[in-house]
Amino acid sequence: MTQTILTDWDAAKAAAFEKENIVARHTLHQREIFSDEGLIDLLDRYPREAMGIYTMGLDPLDSKSFRAGNAPDLSGRELFQAIHEGRIWVNMRKANEHLPDYHALTREMFDALEEQTPGLKTMKQDTSILISSPNAQVFYHLDVPLVTLWQVRGVKNVWLYPPETPFLEDDDLETVVLKESEEEVPYALSFDDGAQKVRLEPGMMATWPQNGPHRIVNEDMVNVSLSCEFQTMKSVVRANAIYTNGVLRRNFGLHPAIAKDGMLSLYAKAAIARIFKKLKFRKAFAYQIPRTFVVDPTSEQAVRDIA
Ligand SMILES: [Fe+2]
Incomplete structure (x- = not known):
């Protein structure tokens, strides 16, 4: 049954897993839970206070424009509509812990991956559901665990950079692992010459070596993706x-x-x-981006600043 999730995962992809960028085909986009009504229902059921809601500008160098916000009073349907009309990036982290159906889906996905990748044993699975506006972007950053990114609706361009100098310096990588900053690391446009650019359409999945920096830009339509973080013994x-x-x-x-x-x-x-x-050599602190706007469908880009 799990064979139906990943449709072109072969020995070469299995051997390259964790070591190289991989683009593969899947079938999740055909599921009813990703229809408009399924997503509206999801936006209603996922705990609103746990929802990451962001806005940003269009310049890939302007990472300072990335801000967090709230949407306390909107229904799922209103929020879904605001994502269509505004510039909003909604990230529902740990959906597999909050919602039983996404718990089951996450198991199915990782079972498929493990069954078809000899020796692979994953742990600490964390499924984020991303629903984001036309042309929204995620700035250059890295994730500490491994990641699989599954495209369900819309099209996004993903640039994948090797986790090595000049794309990533040891000091900057350590800063993220030590939680001295967010996941952001220094970026220059010239890095793009050394990147693999993947145009991710519904039914495509991408994964890359641990700590590989990446950035993402939506094309001119609403995007729905699943970003599944996980660890292996090697990645830990x-x-x-x-x-x-x-x-x-x-x-x-x-x-x-x-x-x-x-x-x-x-x-x-x-x-x-x-x-x-x-011995507490380093002080651990989890930096939280302050929430400086509310989602308001009547405001430009559906973003209304709050003091
Ligand atoms: Fe990421």
Whole structure:
């Protein structure tokens, strides 16, 4: 049954998983839960206070224009309409924890991936449902875990950059892993020459190596996508080794480079990270973007600023 989710996942894709960018075909976009009524129902059922609601400008360099907002008084239908007419990016994180049907869907998706990828064992699955306006974008950033991005409705362009210099410096990667900043890292337009650009249409899925920076721009229509984060043993080890490198650089004045760490070194550093965390070498703080607007269908781009 799970065979019907991923339709062209073959041995080559399985072998490249976690190591290279992969684009594959899926069938999720055919499901009724992604119809207009299904999505409106989802917007009503997902806890509104947990919903990430954002707006932004059109310039890929203007990441400062990315702001968070609220939509406390709109029905699912009104919010869905505002997404069509405005410039809004709705992110329903951990939908698999909040909603039983998305819990079941997430299991189906990861079961399919694991069945068709020998040796793969995923954990900490976190499914975000993204519903976003025409031409909305997500600025250049990286995610600490691994990601699969499933396109369900509309078309978005995704630029995938290698997780290495000059696209990503160790210090900046460590800053994200140590939670000293959001997921954003420095970006220059010239990076695009070294990126793989993927035009993601309904029924397509993309995945890339852990920590690979990426940016996303919707075409001129509403987009619906699922962004599924997850970890493997290898990805947890790498994330913790980066944590240790970050402490070694910041507290001990060393100059580690994650690309130079062999398997043994990665495991040793991951073990050391547990000690560093226990000893509280670095203060952990989760930065929250202040919510500075409300979604208002009568305002321009459906965004009304609040003080
Ligand atoms: Fe991302």
